Amino acid sequence: MRWFFILMLMATGSYADTVMPTRTLRPGTLITASDLTVRDGVHPGMFDRVSDVVGQEARMALYAGRPIPFDAIGAPAIVNRNQIVPLFFDAGGLSITTEGRALERGGVGDRVRVMNLSSRATLFGFVQEDGSIKVTR
Incomplete structure (x- = not known):
């Protein structure tokens, strides 16, 4: 069943996007749109829309090129x-x-x-x- 799902995703070409920082962000940093990029890939428990992340504050170090977990950011x-x-x-x-x-x-x-x-x-x-x-x- 799992392989069927993966094959269906590959056939339709619809991968989920994942939001990742373009540079390392220290805790307490206010996140702006220029700090983020969107890449293809399925990462459960990670942000998939830039609008959900912009304006939030990093609660822990966010490393460039790594997906941003839901609990890693919060309100400023x-x-x-x-x-x-x-x-x-x-x-x-x-x-x-x-x-x-x-x-x-x-x-x-x-x-x-x-x-x-x-x-x-x-x-x-x-x-x-x-x-x-x-x-x-």
């Missing part, structure tokens, strides 16, 4: 390590607002560790679009 970080950020907690009618220190970098929607500056407790929360952290239980 808007919260940096050791940055003072507003913390918000809202549950069951209780709302708490205070300041905290981010213990790791994160982009919108990322779960990050933060330290409450008044209690010194380590908490987890999600980065919001405005750079604040919505604390979870």
